[in-house]
Amino acid sequence: xxxxxxxxxxxxxxxxxxxxxxxxxxxxxxxxxxxxxxxxxxxxxxxxxxxxxxxxxxxxxxxxxxxxxxxxxxxxxxxxxxxxxxxxxxxxxxxxxxxxxxxxxxxxxxxxxxxxxxxxxxxxxxxxxxxxxxxxxxxxxxxx
Numbered sequence: 001x002x003x004x005x006x007x008x009x010x011x012x013x014x015x016x017x018x019x020x021x022x023x024x025x026x027x028x029x030x031x032x033x034x035x036x037x038x039x040x041x042x043x044x045x046x047x048x049x050x051x052x053x054x055x056x057x058x059x060x061x062x063x064x065x066x067x068x069x070x071x072x073x074x075x076x077x078x079x080x081x082x083x084x085x086x087x088x089x090x091x092x093x094x095x096x097x098x099x100x101x102x103x104x105x106x107x108x109x110x111x112x113x114x115x116x117x118x119x120x121x122x123x124x125x126x127x128x129x130x131x132x133x134x135x136x137x138x139x140x141x142x143x144x
Contacts, residue, residue, distance in 0.1 A: 005135040008041060010034045013051060013129045016070075016118045024055070024122035030070075033113040034132070036106055043104040045133040048072060055124040069120040070128060076110050103134070 014030035054067045106112070114130055 028118040030116035051127040055122040
């Protein structure tokens, strides 16, 4: 039997929180997770972008909403990808992406966990959205 697939996306929005001084310091963490539904998921690409303003101070260009000043680590229940952190290089663009060298098949009900580390002081809380792009099966089809 031949397998048919449809596009599927899973999104996580992670927030860098303010410290006691009312800023997001260098090294501030942000964490989030998303659960895959009860179907296999073939992960092909990860995109990430700041949602809203980047809240940088005057030392950085405020027009560059996607400042690229955070590190991303991700893992699943089965695999740990900490040794290969993603870094945004989307300075001044709408989003950045990371294409996987080979698609990663994730079993049903897998949890994808992300850990972000802020690389520059921010004047207010900032959110980053990550989207996991891939395929999931839709039905078994008999060959023609």
